Every structure is written in structure tokens, then in C-alpha cells.
Amino acid sequence: MWASAMHRCGLLTSSKVPVPLKSISVDILVRGFVADVVSELQYQNEEKSPVEATFVFPLDDEAAVYAFEGLIGGTRIEAQIREKKQAEQEYEDALSEGRQAFLLEREENTSDVFTCSLGNLPPGGEATLKLRYVQALSVEPDGAVRFVLPAVLNPRYVPAAGSEGGTVSQRVPRMPTGALPYTLSLTARVESPYGINRMESKCSLDPLQYMTEDHTAAQVSLAKGHQFDRDVELLIYYEDVHKTSAILEAGKSGAAPGSLMGDPALLLTLYPNIPTVKPGQSVAGxxxxxxxxxxxxxxxxxxxxxxxxxxxxxxxxxxxxxxxxxxxxxxxxxxxxxxxxxxxxxxxxxxxxxxxxxxxxxxxxxxxxxxxxxxxxxxxxxxxxxxxxxxxxxxxxxxxxxxxxxxxxxxxxxxxxxxx
Known part of the structure; x- marks a missing residue:
């Protein structure tokens, strides 16, 4: 669902050897029904020669990536949108010239699996990948706003007509749960103009901290030492989930006025409490x-x-x-x-x-x-x-x-x- 490289979706060399994942850090800002997620992952090439690695991650259908950058050997690379053929050509040119580069693209026939080819990671070199995306959150029957950070890229069944070459998820090697060499650090900040009642999770959390006296902002973190062997699910309970709310997002600094990222945007959220049974309908449906x-x-x-x-x-x-x-x-x-x-x-x-x-x-x-x-x-x-x-x-x-x-x-x- 998201931009992670976990034990079932990660960074691979061209020979399909996993590049060791050293650490995962995730910061989440939930405002109403929208999550802004920043995922930072650090890898190290333990091979004796430069490698071209592939970073694989799932992305929820209700999510959109708005920034992706890499830090390789002290060189910072920021993703820019290009036509597919132009992007592929620029990537190949960078590889042939020995420069560091990465190519981010969607897996064919899907909208929710992305790959990033990362070239010329030097021997012993470290790569830090940082991905930012926004995601619309669903509401559970009991009124909880639900955020999920999946630990794995689920296997996919491919019909015979489209099975040539397999999918990315089929090519990613599996690693036993007990062999995971890393833990996850995650902090979630939640904001709601009508107050936050509580937060729950099946994972161990540190005590919830309210940042304001009126409980309109709160923060919670995963307990130290969390082994990322299962999905992290957060259930957020607002004081009144059905009240109308509005969020103003300022334009991106430096972006051209009138552009998509340059102008401010207003998000109005309506979640009315509608009876499930309509007039004239039987409860026994x-x-x-x-x-x-x-x-x-x-x-x-x-x-x-x-x-x-x-x-x-x-x-x-x-x-x-x-x-x-x-x-x-x-x-x-x-x-x-x-x-x-x-x-x-x-x-x-x-x-x-x-x-x-x-x-x-x-x-x-x-x-x-x-x-x-x-x-x-x-x-x-x-x-x-x-x-x-x-x-x-x-x-x-x-x-x-x-x-x-x-x-x-x-x-x-x-x-x-x-x-x-």
C-alpha cells in the first residue's frame, strides 16, 4: 500500500541479491481523513562492485506520491516528472556515464505497485531513499479513521494471458520473518479541530501525548524495538467524526504561481451520518x-x-x-x-x-x-x-x-x- 521496502518488497541488485536494509523511519501527519506520510529507508551495498538496484513498493489506490528523493554517496537526487521514453533515456545515459541516477515508474497493468531503478550504488556505499505521499483514509463501522502501513507486498495472481515475465511481486525474494535485520521507528501526529478521543493499535504504542489542552492535536509512537513483521494499523477516534471540516494547504515554496503545487488548496470534508436502511427497504436484504x-x-x-x-x-x-x-x-x-x-x-x-x-x-x-x-x-x-x-x-x-x-x-x- 505504501512506499516501503520491507522483507517482501525491497531493494534488489540486478542479480536479484537483496541490498541490506539498515533502518526504516516513518513520520505520519493525519489531518482529518488525510494522511501525509514521509518514509525514509537506508541501505548499504555490501558487494565489491557498483550495483544497479531496484526499489519496489506498493501504493494504496487512494494514495498519491508527491515527492521522491535519494541520497547516494553524498549526492542528492530529486525525482522529476518526464515522459516515459525520455525518462528511460536519461536514466540509461546517466548509467553509461557512471553517474548516480534513479528511475521511478509504475508496474505495468497496475496502479498500486511502483518500482524505482537506482543505478551505480558504489561498493560499501549507502543509499537513503525518502518518499512522500498523501493518502485518503477510510472510516470503520465504529467511526474509527483507519491508517495502515503494510509490511509486505502481497503476491499477485496473473491470468495466463498476461503472465509473461511475471510481476514485480513474483520476482521479489521472500525473507523469513525471524531473519529480519531491522526494526521500524514510526511517529504519528494527528490533528482534528473537534478533538481526538483516543488512538488504538494491535502493535505496542507509547502512551498518547496530547499537544494541546483542547485535545485537537496528539502524537503517538510505536514502542521501541518493533519488529516490522506485520502490518501497522492505527485506529483514530475523533470526538465527532461526522462534523464538517476544512483543511487549507499552502502552496509549495518556490513553485511557480498558478501551477498545481504553487497555489494553495482547500480540502472540505463531508462525512454525514446517513441511516443504512432507506425508506421502503427491508432490513432483511x-x-x-x-x-x-x-x-x-x-x-x-x-x-x-x-x-x-x-x-x-x-x-x-x-x-x-x-x-x-x-x-x-x-x-x-x-x-x-x-x-x-x-x-x-x-x-x-x-x-x-x-x-x-x-x-x-x-x-x-x-x-x-x-x-x-x-x-x-x-x-x-x-x-x-x-x-x-x-x-x-x-x-x-x-x-x-x-x-x-x-x-x-x-x-x-x-x-x-x-x-x-
Missing amino acids: EFIFLLDRSGSMDITMDNQNSSPSRIQSAKETLIFLLKSLPLGCYFNIYGFGSTFDSLYPQSVEYTQETMNTSIQRVKELKSDLGGTEILRPLKAIYSQPCLEGRPRQLFVFTDGEVSNTNEAIAEVRLHSSSHR
């Missing part, structure tokens, strides 16, 4: 479950033999949800991989009989459908007309990503007015 049955779902949850497989964990959750549905609703269950199927040709009414039958069939499901093709089952679900007066909700159970992310997002967005 339509529930559709889409279960990933690709081969990777057969892997255990934490790669330990004593843990349940992903498919088993998903099935247990699905059965729990089936037992919790309201009487009188309608439901259906789809399974997908390289192909897809469904328990029923169309959604059926939820009764004691259909619940028992469905639970038994779910228990028999296996991860035997091949790859991870989510677009086709999505289209099949959307081709089914919505039931009058019954809001449709779609639940997805999956462990990975796909290469045609943009197409899947576009398909969901196309039907966003008719389902949740």
Missing part, C-alpha cells in the same frame, strides 16, 4: 458471499503446520455469518478461482432448511479452482437483477491480489449505487 477457492487458500494462516488453512478459516467465518442472517432475507454463495460457481442459480430465501443445506455444502468446499480471477464472478453477480426493496450486500473472502486491479475496481464502481 440480499446477502451474497464471494469465497476465494484458489490454490493459495490451502496454505495455513501463518505458514505453521499447526494453524488452520486459509480456506478452513474462511469457511468457519462464512458458516458463522450464515447462522447470523435475519429470517426472510435472501442469500447466495459464490466460489471463484480460475473459474467460478455458485450454490444456487440465483439468491434464495433464508429459511432453516436453506441455511442447513448451505452450511453442509460450505463444509465440503475446497481450494480447488486454480488461480484468482475475481472479475468474472463479479460480473456474473452484477448481471443478476437486484431484488425490489432489498438492499444487496456483497462480502468477499480472499487472501491475495489480482493483476487486473483497475478493471475489478471499475466494475465495482459501476454498480456502487445498487449494492454495498
Whole structure:
């Protein structure tokens, strides 16, 4: 999701040998529903000759990079926007002349994985990469504003038609969790004009410090020695998340007036508290479950033999949800991989009989459908007309990503007015 080079996404030499990551420092400024993130990563070339390294990082669909710079052997290089062919030519010219340079580009067919080729890192030389990006934050059902710093670049399934050469995520070597040679330092500052109630995380945090008496600014840090072997998730609870807020961003110093970065910008945030049930709609709506049955779902949850497989964990959750549905609703269950199927040709009414039958069939499901093709089952679900007066909700159970992310997002967005 972000600009990190972790144990599953990092800096590689042209021979695919990892360049040791020495330290990671992340500073986050959260203002309302927007996070401004600065990630600084330090590497050292322990080879006996200069190397061309590749820095790989995932970026959330709601994030945008606005600055990237590198410090190599005392030389500071700042990224500038160029046409693709011109950028590639300038990079190749710099390499041939023995100069330090880097090339930042998006992985083909995706919008959320970026690579940076960094050339001529001298023997014993250190490289410091600093990336800045802004990201829109989502809100949880309980009103928490959620920020996530992922530790890994998730593997992607690539359909056969687009599998030539593989993706960046397939080429990045995996490093065992226990072998991580570094820790993460992270500090988050949060600002809200209506006050900050609290902050929570599954990771160990130092005590929350309020920077103002009215609790409109607060700061928190990860506890010292955090091993970056799992995602860092921060849940921020404002005093009133539904109040309208505005943020004024000054123009960048030195930028030309009238340019994108030169002029100030105003961000107005509206997050109204809208009832989930509309007039004339039944609380007992339509529930559709889409279960990933690709081969990777057969892997255990934490790669330990004593843990349940992903498919088993998903099935247990699905059965729990089936037992919790309201009487009188309608439901259906789809399974997908390289192909897809469904328990029923169309959604059926939820009764004691259909619940028992469905639970038994779910228990028999296996991860035997091949790859991870989510677009086709999505289209099949959307081709089914919505039931009058019954809001449709779609639940997805999956462990990975796909290469045609943009197409899947576009398909969901196309039907966003008719389902949740």
C-alpha cells in the first residue's frame, strides 16, 4: 500500500541479491481523513562492485506520491516528472556515464505497485531513499479513521494471458520473518479541530501525548524495538467524526504561481451520518458471499503446520455469518478461482432448511479452482437483477491480489449505487 521496502518488497541488485536494509523511519501527519506520510529507508551495498538496484513498493489506490528523493554517496537526487521514453533515456545515459541516477515508474497493468531503478550504488556505499505521499483514509463501522502501513507486498495472481515475465511481486525474494535485520521507528501526529478521543493499535504504542489542552492535536509512537513483521494499523477516534471540516494547504515554496503545487488548496470534508436502511427497504436484504477457492487458500494462516488453512478459516467465518442472517432475507454463495460457481442459480430465501443445506455444502468446499480471477464472478453477480426493496450486500473472502486491479475496481464502481 505504501512506499516501503520491507522483507517482501525491497531493494534488489540486478542479480536479484537483496541490498541490506539498515533502518526504516516513518513520520505520519493525519489531518482529518488525510494522511501525509514521509518514509525514509537506508541501505548499504555490501558487494565489491557498483550495483544497479531496484526499489519496489506498493501504493494504496487512494494514495498519491508527491515527492521522491535519494541520497547516494553524498549526492542528492530529486525525482522529476518526464515522459516515459525520455525518462528511460536519461536514466540509461546517466548509467553509461557512471553517474548516480534513479528511475521511478509504475508496474505495468497496475496502479498500486511502483518500482524505482537506482543505478551505480558504489561498493560499501549507502543509499537513503525518502518518499512522500498523501493518502485518503477510510472510516470503520465504529467511526474509527483507519491508517495502515503494510509490511509486505502481497503476491499477485496473473491470468495466463498476461503472465509473461511475471510481476514485480513474483520476482521479489521472500525473507523469513525471524531473519529480519531491522526494526521500524514510526511517529504519528494527528490533528482534528473537534478533538481526538483516543488512538488504538494491535502493535505496542507509547502512551498518547496530547499537544494541546483542547485535545485537537496528539502524537503517538510505536514502542521501541518493533519488529516490522506485520502490518501497522492505527485506529483514530475523533470526538465527532461526522462534523464538517476544512483543511487549507499552502502552496509549495518556490513553485511557480498558478501551477498545481504553487497555489494553495482547500480540502472540505463531508462525512454525514446517513441511516443504512432507506425508506421502503427491508432490513432483511440480499446477502451474497464471494469465497476465494484458489490454490493459495490451502496454505495455513501463518505458514505453521499447526494453524488452520486459509480456506478452513474462511469457511468457519462464512458458516458463522450464515447462522447470523435475519429470517426472510435472501442469500447466495459464490466460489471463484480460475473459474467460478455458485450454490444456487440465483439468491434464495433464508429459511432453516436453506441455511442447513448451505452450511453442509460450505463444509465440503475446497481450494480447488486454480488461480484468482475475481472479475468474472463479479460480473456474473452484477448481471443478476437486484431484488425490489432489498438492499444487496456483497462480502468477499480472499487472501491475495489480482493483476487486473483497475478493471475489478471499475466494475465495482459501476454498480456502487445498487449494492454495498
